[in-house]
Structures are given as C-alpha cells and as structure tokens.
Amino acid sequence: MCIKRVSSKFITLLVVLAMLISTFCFTFPVSAADRGEWAPYTTYAADDIATYNGNAYTCLQSHTSLPGWEPTNVPALWKAGGTAAVATPAFNPAPGTYNSTQTVAISCATTGATIRYTTDSSEPTASSTAYASPLTISATTSIKAKAFKSGMADSATASGTYTINTNVVATPTFSPAGGYYANTQSVTISCSTSGATIRYTTDNSTPTSASPVYSGAISVTKSTTIKAIAQKAGMTDSNVANESYTIGGSLQKRVLIGYWHTWGGDASGGVPFVKLRDVDPNWDVINIAFAEPVTPGSTTGQMKFAVTGLTSSYTINDFKADIKTLQSKGKKVVLSIGGYAGYFSLTTASAATTFANDIKGFINEYGFDGIDIDLEQTSVEFINGSDPDFKNPVSPKIVNMISGIRQICDSYGSNFILSWAPETFYLQLGYQYYGGLNSGCDRRAGVYIPMIYALRDKTTYVHAQLYNSIQVMGLDGKYYSMGNSEAVVAMCEMMLKGFHCGGNSNYFFPGLRADQIAIGVPSSQGSAGSGQISNAQLQQAFSTLNAAYPTLRGIMTWSINWDAFQNSNSFAKSNGAYLDSLQ
Template sequence: MIRIRTAARTAAASVAAALTFAAATLAAAQPARAANLAVNPGFEAGLTGWTCTGRAEAVTSPVRSGSRALAGTPEGTDLARCRQTITVKPSSTYTLSAWVRGNFVFLGAEGHGETWASPGGTWTRLSTSFTTSPGQTSVTIHVNGWYGQGTYHVDDVELDGPGDAPGSPSPSPSPTPSESPEPSPTPTEEPTTSPSPTPGDRLLVGYLHATFANGSGYVRMADVPDEWDFINLAFGEPTSPTSGEIRFTRCPAAECPGVESEAEFIAAIRAKQRAGKKVLLSIGGQNGQVQLTTTAARDAFVRSVSEIIDRYGLDGLDIDFEGHSLYLNPGDTDFRNPTTPVVVNLISALRTLKARYGSRFVLTMAPETFFVQLGYQFYGPGDGGQDPRAGAYLPVIHALRNDLTLLHVQHYNSGPIMGLDDRYHTMGNADFHVAMADMVLAGFPVRGNPGNVFPPLRQDQVAIGLPAAPYAGNGFTTVAEVQKAVTCLVKGTGCGGYRPRGVYPNLRGLMAWSINWDRFNSYEFSRGHRRFLDGL
C-alpha cells in the first residue's frame, strides 16, 4: 500500500510509484510562441490579477526569469491556491503551461482537469491542453501545492490560444486578499438494508443562503425552484467555537434586499414541506467552527439546535463541519471506538437529536474529502507530523450510519486524493467523482490497513457534492462530466480511466453549493441534472 509520509523524499517516491505523467509535458522546452492571455504571468507585479488563498506571495528568490516568482505554502486543508479568470473563446483549444519547483505543484483549468509534477528544487515546465465548451467565454486557471509538502514556486505562467493578450499590470506591493469560497457511546455496526430509490426518487440537495448574500443574490424561500428536494438553510453558527450554542440569524434587509418577513419565511417552509420537500438546518460552513470539547457544550448544542428546529418546524439537520471543528487526538486510532471529545460529543449530540425527533428526522453530512477519503492514507496525527483532522469524519459517519439519511462529500475545494486504484485524482472531471464516490460505496482500509476497513455505506445514503457554478467553489465540473460520472457509477457504462469497484444503481443523487449560485448561473445545474436524474 502506497502511503505519503511527511518527509519530502518519501512523498515524492510514493507518488512517482502511484502515478504516471501521461497528462503532463515535463521538459525543458520553450513556452509556446503565441500571445499569452494570462495577466501578470511572471508575478512581476506581485499578486495583481491573481486571487490566492492562505500563504501565497511574490518573492525575489528563487525565480526562473525576471525579478519575482510566486511562492505558496499549504497549511492544514488550505493548498495555497492562486487563481485567475481569463476571457476565452468557445469551442477553442488552449495550452496552459507554467514553470514550477517544489515537492508537489498542480496546474489546471477549472472544469477541464489539471496536471502536476514533483520536480523538487529544479525549475520544470508543466503543461496541459484543453478545449472550451460551446458557449464558454471564460476559464479559471489555477496553481497550488499539496497538503503538508512545503513551499512551492511558480513562474512564467502562460495561457496560449485564441484571444486578446492583456496589457501589463502596474506593480503592487501587497498581495490580493484571500478568496472566500462560497465544513464515548459505542458505535453501531453495519446497517440492515433499506428499500432502493424508485425511479424519479433520486434527490437534488441544495444549500440556500438564508443568513448571508455572498454575491450571488438572495433567494426567498418561496422562490426556491421545484427541482430541489432537500433545502439546507445555510448556516446555523456558534456563538463561539467551543460554546456549543448555535444561532440562526436570517439575512438582514440591508445585506439581502427583498428578504421576506419571519412569518412569510415560515409559511414558505410549510408550503415546501406540503409539496414533499425537506427543509434542514445546516450547521457550520467555512466560518462556523463548532468544537464540542465538553459535555456542557454538547448539551448546549442539543438544546439550541432543538430550539431552531422547533421554531421553524424543520425536518432535520445537516452537519457541514469544516476547518478545525473535528480532529483526532494522539492515540485515537480506531474509527469504531473514538476517544477524542469533539468527536465523541458530536456523536452523542446527534444521537440525542435523532431520538428526540424520531424516525422522520433527516440527518445529512457534507464533509470535505480531507475528512473522509484522505483517511485511506492518513488518519489523525498518526505517527506524528500529520494533520490531526485527516479522516476525522470517519468515526462520526460510522457511528451514525444507521441514522444517516445522506452523506454528500464535497467533491470540490479539495486537493488531489488517492483513490482505491492507488492513483491521485484531481477535481473537475468525471474520474474524480467516480473515484471519490467509489470509496464510500465500496469501503476502504483506513491508513491502508486491511484489518481496519471502513465499511461501505448503503447506496441510497450517498450523493455527490458539487459547486453549482464556476464561481461557487474550486473544482467546478461541467454538466456533461458530472453526468458521465453518475452514469459510470449507476450503470457501469461510459467510465473513463477509473473503474469503480462495483455498479451502484441506487446512488441517491447530487448536492450543490448552492441554490443561489445555481440561479446566478441561469439554473444550469438544477434543470440539467433534474431531467437527467429523473431519466436514470
């Protein structure tokens, strides 16, 4: 079993054994001789033209040409990704290249996949090509590093293809602000089977920006399109990270013009429920850190969440814990019997809520791949030096698998993840979604240990989480690629390079961030996928 260690030389050797560089051109060749469409491609003007997360800056050494280059240092779940959106022409072929150094460096165009290299301290040219779809007029390119693998460097980025080259930007001494996309009871063992979804029963789950606007515009509850089956109210957030007290404060009129009154909001929820929809409170999100470190925080969580559910007459709860909400303490190595308080107390709180509201209570979870699929390689702090959050959702999912309605892992805002084929898969294409879904549908050995296997979930408990639009999150995948992935999983046909371990005809559906971004993008996600899912 191939495992990446924190030592750079071990990580490089592992990845070299697991992947080939078929998609990349790694040669000391000169860049293409056409107009470069990228703005500030050599970072001579700092980060002007780029939007970066985490620790990213323009440095004066090392550089390949000119006087500056990009330096990015991933920390925790952040990959120090820098992005730039560029105007392109429909149905046209482009070549994207960059010179890179570092342990792991990734280059890609969102919606068209990415390529990577591990060149160490030598400047190496990385290149990939793609063709824009009919009607596509912009593309977002990106570069980033990988979890725990140190600083990477990039210089001389080039996007070569039809279009008008930009002018030269003025130097800027300050970096662009970081982007904001937009998470011991004894566990019960394997569940009994349940009825399979009937045709037309596949689900579309969407998040509704109920407490903020986020640039995509406010959508009234009554105006949520009928295509959505589950409507998750984003977000309930804590009064402090460790209080356990959850508050749900609806978006103010100053931020969300046209927001309905409380009475209208509740009436619209009832109307959706009469139409067969489920309306859930989603807790967490990127900014909602919830750490139930004590039993007092656990009890406050149960009480305050119950008050919100009762106030609005909601159908259940979605757990979207991100950031540092969940982690594993040293020595907590068995997902079947966790000991870390934030994990144990969350399990206890969710069981209490399920018991309080009964069998009709809907429970969903939306973890990032870092907290689930990364557990195939890493689990908690391990032997030391690993991120303690790696795989930290696994004990929660396992303990609640008999109570869990849906798990829709976020197949976006993710670094490369090793699949069951021991190859790394990157966002934005069908293979990534097939590989990530296959892991929870087939099960996998935690930390590669065949004696410690995370059992598969029922097919009807699994949906795929996606951005509804290119602007909604990193890793946007076109409608065609998503449907290719679902067809492969459900029917076993049309698969690409990754072959799933089984065929999963009862895969439940798709989740999207978000209903608001879908409307902003002319309902491409909900309308296209609703018809497709109903026709499976």
C-alpha cells in the first residue's frame, strides 16, 4: 500500500475547520422550545421544534444553522416529527387606556386554529368560550386568550387589560346632522355630560381650551365644517366631534359642469360652434371659455371678452338672452378666465384692480353667476425656491392675482361662484415638488396652492384637470397616469385629505371640503391629448369617493362642444343621469 504524504497546510486547514465546527456549529445548549419556521443563522437547542415546508422537526443536537442545513438535508441534526405550537393570539387594538368603548379583535396567525378566551382572570382551556367576533369593551376588562389546533401544541397565553376611562366628558352632538342644505342652517351643539363647556371651531382646525365657547345656535350661512369638544373640570376632555354642512343656496348638491367654447365652426376652431340654447339639458353649470387679456402675456390687467362664433342668425343679444333662459331653468352660467392662449400676469396692485374692474364689467353686462380660474402657462409663478410658505406668499404674480380675484368675489353675494381648474402640474404636483420651496423645480409647480388657500372662504369648488397630465405621485407614494378610476380617486383624495408641500412637514396644505371638489376629465377622444376615461369608470371612481365623502360636488369636463360633436351628448346624458340618481 502506498501512503501519500499530506501537506502541513492541509492538516492545519482540517484543524481550523474542526475548531470552527466545535465553536460555531455546536454551541452551548439553550432551553428547548417551539422555534417556529426554520431559518439559517439561528441557534437551536436539543429538543427544539422547528417547522419546515409545513412539517415539524425535532432538533437532535444543539447547533447554529447555516444555509443548506435545512432539517431535510441534515439527518444528524434533525428528525422528522414533534409537536409545533400554535401561534400566540394577538389583540387589536392593543391593550391600554381608552376614553371610549373599544371593539377588540383577537386573531391568530396559525390557519385553522380556534381561539378561546376568558375575562375572569382564569387561564383559557379547550372548553373556554370560543372567539367568534370582536368583543365590545365598555368597562375595564382583562382578557386572556389561547389558540388550539389538532396535532399542534397549544399556543402561549396572550393577556392584556383594557382600561376604559369612565371619567371622560361625553362627545358633543349636532342638530341637525351635517349634510346638504339649500339655505342657511341654525346648528345647535349639545353634550350629555351635565355642566360641560363646549368649545368649537369653523375654520377646520381642532378645537382647544382657547377656542370660542358655544353659547347658542350657530347660523351656518355658507358651506362649513364645525368641530367641537366638551370640557369639564376634573374630567378628561371629550373626543372631537365634527359635522360638515354644505349650503347650496341656488346651487344644487350635485352638478355636471361643462366648458362651452365661444368659438368654432372654422378651420381654426376645431369642433363646430353650438348655440348656447342648444346645450344638452343635463348640464348644470356652463363655463363660458374664455375671458382673455387684451394682449397675451401682458401685465396691465386689461381683459377682453368676445363670442367669436356669432353670425347674423345668432347675435350677441341672442347669446345674452340664452344666458337668462338657462338661468330661469336653474342653470348657472360662469365666465372662465384664461385658458392656454389667454395667459397674463398681474405684477402690480394697480394691474390687479384693472383686472378686477374689467371682469366685473363683463359679469354685470352678461349676468354671469360667477368666475372660473383657468390660468395656464406663466400667468402665475413663484420666486423660485424663495416663497416656501403657501399661507403667506410673497411672489408678486401670486399676491396680485389673489387680490384681483378677491376684489371680484367681494363685489357679489354669497351665491357667487368661484371655481378653479388647475392642471395637476399646478396643484397635485405640489406634494412632491413645490416651486416656492424646492429651488430645483419648475417655478409653477403647485402654484395654485397659495391661491386656493387664500381664497378658500370664497371657493365654491375645485375641478382639477385630470388630463394632459404627466404621471403624478399620490399620497400613497405611487405614480398615477390619468385615465382610470384609480388615478381619479388618488388625485381627488389629495385635495380632500391635504398634503405637505414639496415633502416638507412644515407646510401642510389642508384638505378641502367634499362639496368643494368636482372630478375634471375629458368628454371625448378628441377633446384632450390624454386622460380619457369611460363613463363607467368615471362613475365607479365617483361612487368610491362618495362612499367616504358623501357631499362630493360633481363632475366637470372639457367640453360641451366636443361632447355634442363627437359623442352625441352621451357624456352629458350618462353622467347627468348618474349624478341625479345620487340626489
């Protein structure tokens, strides 16, 4: 027999491996236990139970596992069999102190396990009460729960105490309840806790001990959210109660809004001109597009308004008469300002006044019911990166535009309509990029935010243009392309819930009321470059939002003319009937 010489390096390597195995793989024993699912780099003691591929295995020798050492691969370390334990039950919400009755759910991660529980401090057994539905806890209660499953060891016992603070002031209640009301409402607030003081707010802020004291019925003359708390010495403050009241005045609860072109019928006008008297009766609000600057791109504030589709058989007097006829039928006719070609800026206070006076002249001459703001291009923009606080803007174009619009609104009564039609670039994009805060982005990103905030007391509704849009990030961090129900819901929820501007937690744009939101989409394939959505998907999105926000105002589209030309008015007929069904 020939014996080959073994090198000293190889012998050294064997010794090192032996030392590693003795120190790393076979560690000091720990107490045996059910270790759950097998995992590498885990220390197991003899008699531990681990689950692998749905089967239980018993550890034969203490060791720390490595990749590839699964129980099925290393019979020297594991044997099939053993009784794994059921997962320990979990409570939701977690045990703790609460100021009101709690509904407590008990769950178990082990599929098919039966949960049994006690509330008398005794240990749960297989004959204890079986958990079937969430428990209602109205007084301090200790719960113990255990899970059982045939072929597995019983779970560990979960226990927790729910302390219900009974020394808490009752939550205030409102009468009448929130909702849509055509006229002014007298709202009373009450609290069942004798001697409690009620404090309230109407600016969407949370009431505190410094808020006004409720002393009698509140007259709600415009759409308002009232929030209230009740306080009493020696007791915990009540929960905050809130109700939203939509005061419609002469505007109905749900509205279908369409833009009507003042032009059309020639080579440059695209779709044919439609006489105002011939618009489909399903339209509730007709936005007349557009009032424009005398000179595009000007800063003087001088404005013009003209209907260029007129003929000898349809004169300006016919147009004015049609406005009155539509209004007699309950329709609203609103003057839209701007548009893509009608861009202008107000850089001085005097320009803002000139703008306001010119627009008021058109309103008075034609009898419009309000104004719609559709500013595009460079009409408004930030001093890039140097105007971070939307509550206190300093950019001249923004400050003066706010002033001009407020001068107009202040000249008319509470039924005067102020609507906004920002592209997503000018509103929702402000969540990720805000031109006044983020110096590296476009100066117009989010530029409608300070205007809407400053004029939210005058704002009837906002119908952002969910078309001709880039992908926009929603509150969930996902990017949305327009033209589907998910995108519609995500973009509207940004306006309803509010968001931080430019990702900065110091600047939170608060959400609008649901009655201040309408969904804006194209009416036909030819009316916009993107964002088209079927009536069915649009109505699905509205229903989803309306379930959570039941006073959602309505639907807007560009445009009435395109719908008549390309759809035979099917957008108006389908969505008008849908909104009517929700009244």
